Amino acid sequence: QSALTQPASVSGSPGQSITISCTGTSNDVGGYNFVSWYQQHPGKAPKLMICDVSNRPSGVSNRFSGSKSGNTASLTISGLQAEDEADYYCSSFTSSSTYVFGTGTRVTVL
Amino acid sequence: EVQLVESGGGLVQPGRSLRLSCATSGFRIDDYAMHWVRQAPGKGLEWVSGISWNSGTIGYADSVKGRFTISRDNAKNSLYLQMNSLRAEDTALYYCAKEWSGMDVWGQGTTVTVSS
Numbered sequence: 001q002s003a004l005t006q007p008a009s010v011s012g013s014p015g016q017s018i019t020i021s022c023t024g025t026s027n028d029v030g031g032y033n034f035v036s037w038y039q040q041h042p043g044k045a046p047k048l049m050i051c052d053v054s055n056r057p058s059g060v061s062n063r064f065s066g067s068k069s070g071n072t073a074s075l076t077i078s079g080l081q082a083e084d085e086a087d088y089y090c091s092s093f094t095s096s097s098t099y100v101f102g103t104g105t106r107v108t109v110l
Numbered sequence: 111e112v113q114l115v116e117s118g119g120g121l122v123q124p125g126r127s128l129r130l131s132c133a134t135s136g137f138r139i140d141d142y143a144m145h146w147v148r149q150a151p152g153k154g155l156e157w158v159s160g161i162s163w164n165s166g167t168i169g170y171a172d173s174v175k176g177r178f179t180i181s182r183d184n185a186k187n188s189l190y191l192q193m194n195s196l197r198a199e200d201t202a203l204y205y206c207a208k209e210w211s212g213m214d215v216w217g218q219g220t221t222v223t224v225s226s
Contacts, residue, residue: 001172003154036212038155045205045219046147046155051212089155091213098169099145104154 004029004090004102011108017078020105022090023071028100030071034093037066037075041086049088050075077107085109112136112215114206119220122196130220132189132206140164140184143209146191148202149219156202159191160209174200196224 005023012018022029022037029035035053038046048057050066053073063078073092077084090102118130132144146158159170159180168180179192189206201224207213 038213040155045216046213047216048212048214051214055211057212057214087154091155091157096169097167098171099157099160101147101155101157 001094001096001098001100004092004100006088006090006102006105008103009106009108011110012077012080013110014080014082016080017076018080018107020075020077020088020090020107022073022075022092022102024073024092024100025071027095028092029068029073029090031095032093033068035066035068035073036091037064037073038089038091039084039086040089046089080109082109112208114208114215114217116204116206116217116220119204119222121223121225123226124197124224126196127192127194128196128222130191130193130204130206130222132191132217134187134189134208137208137215139182139187139189139208143167144182144189145207145209145213146180146189147205147207147213147216148200148222149205150199150202153202158204161189193222196222198224200224 037050040046053068054066115133145160177195181190203219205219208215
């Protein structure tokens with residue numbers, strides 16, 4: 001159950017687009033369309049932003065989008081805003097019928 | 111309003127036990143799988159355990175397997191985590207989360223500190 005690999009940090013200017021990658025294996029990300037993305041602001045509980053690879057829950061801005069290719073999932077934030085500055089985590093169901101989170105990415109708005 | 115409220119955390123010595131509870135409201139708990147996720151101070155999220163709606167499917171992270179037991183009481187709208195043989199590395203904020211195409215609702219967490 002190794003954590004999924006994410007870049008430690010990603011930054012962008014307001015209005016720009018950024019993409020966060022999440023790399024796993026064929027036993028998790030590559031094998032199932034059960035990849036989710038979570039946003040966490042300091043001192044707060046995580047918030048679901050994307051489920052099932054690319055679906056946005058009700059209330060989540062359409063600036064957030066998800067995709068997957070092979071063993072790597074991606075979260076794209078377009079039109080970057082100051083409020084998007086937070087930590088982001090991916091998660092996937094695994095072949096062991098467990099879940100695994102990514103290592104986390106700190107997004108900084110310059 | 112859908113709400114999850116964790117309780118039962120505290121300071122405990124290594125090797126001792128603790129039982130966490132998650133009280134739910136605003137939805138039918140027996141319609142959903144539930145999870146425990148933890149976050150060590152300054153660290154990332156770690157999935158701990160999950161349980162299906164009817165307790166028929168249960169999973170654990172390797173780091174807690176054999177020491178932690180997840181359970182639920184749908185009649186009491188509650189989720190539990192029995193933690194035995196606690197170690198310093200179990201120190202974390204423990205969240206319960208409801209699953210519906212991802213973990214869509216989270217509590218605010220309860221803090222567990224394992225120290226002598």
